[in-house]
Amino acid sequence: MREVRRMVAGMRERAAKHDADGSFPDADFAGLREHRLLGLMVPKRLGGREASFLDYVEVAYHLGRGNGSTGLIFNMHASVTGALAQAPDELAAELGAGDTFFAQRDKLLSDAASGALYAVAMSERGVGSRLSKITTAYTPTDDGFHIKGAKAFVSGSGHADGYLVAARSTVDASVVSQFVVPAGEGITVEPTWDTMGMRATGSHDVHFDVRVSPRALLGGVEGITLLAAQLAPHWMVASYAAVYIGVARAAIELAAEQANQRRLSTMASVRARLGRADAAVASAYATVREAARLVDAADPQSAEWVWRAKLLAGDTATQVTASMMEVCGASSIRRGNPLERLFRDARCGALQPATSDVCADWLGVNALGGDPYADATAGPRW
Numbered sequence: 001m002r003e004v005r006r007m008v009a010g011m012r013e014r015a016a017k018h019d020a021d022g023s024f025p026d027a028d029f030a031g032l033r034e035h036r037l038l039g040l041m042v043p044k045r046l047g048g049r050e051a052s053f054l055d056y057v058e059v060a061y062h063l064g065r066g067n068g069s070t071g072l073i074f075n076m077h078a079s080v081t082g083a084l085a086q087a088p089d090e091l092a093a094e095l096g097a098g099d100t101f102f103a104q105r106d107k108l109l110s111d112a113a114s115g116a117l118y119a120v121a122m123s124e125r126g127v128g129s130r131l132s133k134i135t136t137a138y139t140p141t142d143d144g145f146h147i148k149g150a151k152a153f154v155s156g157s158g159h160a161d162g163y164l165v166a167a168r169s170t171v172d173a174s175v176v177s178q179f180v181v182p183a184g185e186g187i188t189v190e191p192t193w194d195t196m197g198m199r200a201t202g203s204h205d206v207h208f209d210v211r212v213s214p215r216a217l218l219g220g221v222e223g224i225t226l227l228a229a230q231l232a233p234h235w236m237v238a239s240y241a242a243v244y245i246g247v248a249r250a251a252i253e254l255a256a257e258q259a260n261q262r263r264l265s266t267m268a269s270v271r272a273r274l275g276r277a278d279a280a281v282a283s284a285y286a287t288v289r290e291a292a293r294l295v296d297a298a299d300p301q302s303a304e305w306v307w308r309a310k311l312l313a314g315d316t317a318t319q320v321t322a323s324m325m326e327v328c329g330a331s332s333i334r335r336g337n338p339l340e341r342l343f344r345d346a347r348c349g350a351l352q353p354a355t356s357d358v359c360a361d362w363l364g365v366n367a368l369g370g371d372p373y374a375d376a377t378a379g380p381r382w
Contacts, residue, residue: 018199052292053082073202076156111161134166145212186211197347244317248277291305310359321347
């Protein structure tokens, strides 16, 4: 994707300001729209680029090199459009998607190809992304549904054209459904996002008290949400991974630039740190790419590779950016040095769901011959 590579330099120049004031990276998204990348996952018949998951990984990696916050906002948008675009019609029907689903899906995807941006409103305070624990509720009405509740970690909040909202039925509490809620009246953004890293994602709390038409119900029927985590774990788990690997690669590139400027390249310890960092990032990126290749091939082994990819990405980004700060010394801790920002951004990777500990536990249960989705001691993962 040559277009996104050409965007990296400009994104880096703007990233410091967006980080400082927590502002939305408008120019970055203007570039994404210009190159039709908001339609990356959309089928060509609907005006998109019909990318594979491997294609997505390459784009997300380079966005991470430019500005990790932009990459994460884009990731949430792509997780909506990608899950819709890549789910086979037969599978959607098998899961219970109604007759209106396919027209609804095509409208959402064609809007994305025309530049619409989608945000994900799943997580809630106190329960994170575990859909089995959410409290946002919906009630059927004569003309659709009434959705009421609050969501946290909504990247791109206030700038999205639509929100993918998970909510629990007030009629049957065991039923969790998803809705695509258009931006507008009844949606209130509470400016709560004042964080260490990924500040420009604008992942504020968002309050919903909205009435929507039946067309907003994703799939056209209630209660098919919880299966998504197991059927498409690459969008629930690994899609962040490439962004964080891109952040780590940016740290290496910037540390090497600073080391050359300060003539530190004669020091063996500096060269060794850069070399180890390069190998670590290349290895983690290779894992992410292998996971993507297996996802695209519908290989049964893809699930475990997806969890490996997320684990390695979060841990590698943290370790590499810390090491690159040591390459450049005390100057790297000053505000305004891009390595300081990259370290803060990278530190978020291991904490973002699924966390590194959850990924490692999943892989451990799998290695022991158990069911990673059921045999967890900490309760339901989703």
